[in-house]
Amino acid sequence: MTLLAAALLPVALALAGSLLSRHLAAAGDGALHRVTLYTLAGAVGFHLWVTLLDLAGLPWSPLLLAAPFALLLALFGLEVLRRRRSPAGARLPSDLGWGDGAALFALTVFALLALTAWIATPDFIYHWGVKGHRFELARGVDYGYLAAGWNWALHPDYPNLLPELFAATALLGDGFDAPAMMLWSVVFFGLMLGSARQALREESRFSRQAGLALVALAAAMFGIGHLAAGAADWMLALALMAALPALLRPPDPAGDLQIGVAAAFAAAAKIEGIPLAAFLVLTQLARRALAARRMDPWAASRLVLPGALVVLPWVFQTLRHGLIQPFTSGGFEISRAGKIFPALLESLAVPSWHGLTAAALLLPPLLALHRRTRPLALVAALQLTFYLYAYFTAPVDTRYYVISSFPRLLLQVIPALLVAGVAALARPTGGPSSHSS
């Protein structure tokens, strides 16, 4: 029953998010990418709803959790009836190939292993899972529990979208069940592939299929080998990938909202999602300003508003309950470099990446030589610089901190970098494709 809830909740999120289709989907967006965008929008809406319930002091109940979905689904039905066609001309993929097959195979294998919980991340035990289960029992984000002095190990200051989804799944199903919760990682992975496909849409058939297979096999390989099921890092990887198609094309209103929603999703997922959100928004704002030589207030609101709606309540609740942990950040100490850089090299050589960490080497050429991939490369470079900043400032065992986190953090950027790398390889000049099919 909980597994069924875990399977149906993402569908409900996607249907609810699809109400924004008129503003969120661009003309050339395929159906799979639209599903990704709608699910992200639905997840952000869900997060705002449960945040509102918490602020109002209302305990989550299956009825209260399902109420907005029921309302939105009714609106969705009316919208479909009104249009009498699929929303905004979404196109199902008609050009399936061997890369799609390989991607589906990688996703299926990952799903089968994830559902055993054997490849569950240790962090599912140490914080994501226990938070989700506790929130289910408390019927809300249990700030008293998070604020208890001994619960520093839970990362109480992190945004809570993932445990909120776990708790809602358990409340709508028949209780907390670890294997069922793993299905969320499978969903995030699958949605990421939908956007990767979109990002490669204009490339030649071979590049498109090879790129999709590459990113799927690489993410599954790391997810299995490094035990990443149940981790929130999939959400940041998904957010960056969902923003990628909009970053690869010239700025447009739908792209602004796509990036705004992806940024909000990242900010709701994990603490390092907040800088990722800021980098996504600032990069698109800069592109907007450079393209139009002025700042369009509507573009700015589409970009900034979704993230602001997520971050402001998080700041309020974190300060209100004193959740900021002293080990999160401290003074910048250059002397840590002697430990950080050897540990980074050790992390880049971690066996579960099988050398694919070399994708980080793509950053300079993508940034300097390729106009089309420059925005993505800029966001990824800023995000990696932020990790480096965190390593220089966190007053903890530096070497352990780096080697225990950096390989996993790379999951957030490597899939999008691989797709951008394939796009750059397919069109070295960054101009229009000569192989479009």
Add this chain to the structure above:
Amino acid sequence: MRRLILGFLLCWVGFSFLAEVKKAVASYDARQRTWETPAFWRLGMPQPDRLELCLAGVRERVPAGSFVVFASPSGAQGAEFYRWRWAAYLLPEHHVIPPSHRQAGSLAQYFVTYDVRVENPRIEPMWRRPGCRLYRVRQP
């Protein structure tokens, strides 16, 4: 050239993926014969299953929302810390406190010892199973 680079990358990643799958399946098949320190425990291994059995007994006897101090032996690679994290995961309805925390003595209502003996005049035995003891803490 483009096809060659992508083809090579695909072969590399494809074989690496299959290697990881093979490793994962082999370790899954051997999960009941696996012995790891708590830092490397996984769901499905016998060690956390044994801890779960212990804490299931605690759950039956301790009202939800209680403050439970959980003690286990120290060891290499933060064994005591990781066992405490597993105990907190397995008892989400309780506040599971490590004995070293400054509030442990003042808040404790129940005390669980796992593979360790503890003598304390404030604790009285409630229940036991091999390696696992539950005590009630007398309030001062």
